[in-house]
Amino acid sequence: MPNPNLLRRAARRLLAASSALVLGGATALVLAPAASAEPATPAGYPAGASATRYAGLAFDTCTAPALSTIQAWNASPYRALGVYISGVNRTCAQPQLTAAWVTSVTRLKWRLLPIHKGLQPPCGARPGDAKISTTAGSARTQGTRAAAEAVAAAKALGMRPGSALYNDIEHYTQTDAACRTGVLTYLSAWTKELHRLGYVSGVYMNLNLGAKQLADVYTSASYARPDALWIARYDGADTLKGWSGVADAKWPVHQRAKQYRGSHDETYGGVTVNIDNDRLDAPVATVALTYSVTSSTALKARSGPSTAHPVVTTHPPGSSLSVVCQTPGLKVSTTSVWDKLTDGTYVSDHYVSTPSATGYSAPLPRCVLPYQVTATGGLTERSGPGTSHAAKGTSPNGALAWVVCQKSGSKVGTTKIWDRFDNGRYVSDHYVATPSATTWSKPLPRC
Known part of the structure; x- marks a missing residue:
């Protein structure tokens, strides 16, 4: 009898591959009210939260590999992997996926991409999957519950607040309006609840059969916008730009991942694993x-x-x-x-007994908390905390502001608070979806 997990994965690969064949190939500070609702919802990170980014090659596989496999795969070009942590439609057993495994893999300097395989579109995915409701109220409740389930699973595995959790939404019919609204409502509730619980919202979608619809409501006040987008398109190209239907200005700042090749075997260190290939520049799990x-x-x-x-x-x-x-x-x-x-x-x-006595110690990440930029025309990054300081660049609307600390500066809108990015630049907090629109936002330290 064919392995149902392999059939599921093969169908998913076929859809992404077919999509690849269908598809082709400095702004001034904008005055606008600070966002407190959709599309950029504030994230309420608790004390002890921090986000982690990974840029490079990754892979995902249905069942988390044994620690010995990860050790053997230190010979590979990958240093991150996707793991299915929760969800009613998660089909593969996860005997290796424990808090001890997560810690051990992190100590080996690997990053983890947590995946929630929950309810699926009512007009797509597999016939036997549990589905998202087409009723708005029910879809919101389902999305909220999915976020709570994923956070509980993440916490049990030692994935800290500030971790990014990715909701796996498989292909669905693009012409079904009720289905589309149900999916977008579900994902909006997922994002809002993750933000309330202090986690970063990620979504996985097929580029042609889902992601474009999410991109179409990028600035819509009807839906909360996720922080990161992970697409499937099996064209063999690992580029994170030039996605058809998703403009480069959307999810532009360490907010993208691409699954660019489907199920196949690779061998490193004498160990063979069936994997998908991914390229990431995106938030992942944080592990203490x-x-x-x-x-x-x-x-x-x-x-x-x-x-x-x-x-x-x-x-x-x-x-x-x-x-x-x-x-x-x-x-x-x-x-x-x-x-x-x-x-x-x-x-x-x-x-402290970290490896380095003079600098930073891998695999510990730098402390940073991401919040979405709310300025509709983009936000000027400056050399210091005030409008008199030189402009150094621009963060597009919806970009993640990777904030290290806050400092008082010239007043803009309702606040004198300025946010310092991890690149050393400053932006007015008036245009960033931190919890407070007037003063300091915990748990960010003061610069």
Whole structure:
């Protein structure tokens, strides 16, 4: 009897391949009200949250591979993989997918792309799949529940707030208006609930049979916009630009992934796995790692990455610390790196057993929180926190503002707060979907 999982994957590959054959190949600061609803909904990240990005080659496979396989595949060009963490239509067993596996894979410097395979379009996917409702109220409830289910699964696996979770929506009929509205309503509720729970919203769709419809409502006030888009198009090209039907200005800043080749076998380190090929420049899962206190006295954990910030608590010598990410701060001895812990406090990396005594330590990511840009005409990035500083670039509407910290500057609209990006540039917080439209937004530290 044919393996139903292989049949499912083969059908999906065929649809993406057929789509490939069908398809062809500096703005001033805009004054507009800060968004508090669709399309850019604020993300309420809790203390200890941080996002993680990955840019490079990746693969996904139906069942998460054994740790020994990942070790063997260190010889491959891949350093990220998609894993199915939840969903009523997740068909493959996941005996390897545990919190211990997630931590071990992360320590090997791999990144994880969490996938929720939940309800599917009522006019597409497989006949036996559980489907999204065509009634708006029911579709919203389903999307909210899907987000809660995915977050619960992510937390159980050790994937921290700030992680991106991707909802797998398979192909569907493009001419069915009720079906289209149901899918978009479901995904809007998915995004809003993920943001409320402190996670980043991702969506996986076939480029021709779904993604274009999502792109068509990119600026619609009727739907919350997801933070990242992962498309399937099996044309063998791993480019993240030039997608037919999805303009390059949409999801433009570390917000894209592409599955460009379907099911096939590859072998590295003597181990063969059946995979899909992916190219990513997108948010992935954040996983905290444990290190120990190396100081001979109690280590002070502070509210920000500097000795000028208040002491919140202390950690005894030799005790374990759960580190989420690293960020620059006041220099202590040989390093300016500070470690953010899962409770949202910061400790100097000089007193922590991370690999480097002077700089950043892989696989820990840099501390950053993404929020969507709300300025309809794009947002000017400046060299400092004020309109008098030189313009350095522009963030398009809907781009992710990858914010490291906030600083007071010249007033724009309702606020004097400016957001510093991880590239060192500043934008007015008035045009970024942080929780507050007038003042500081926790848990972002002050610069």
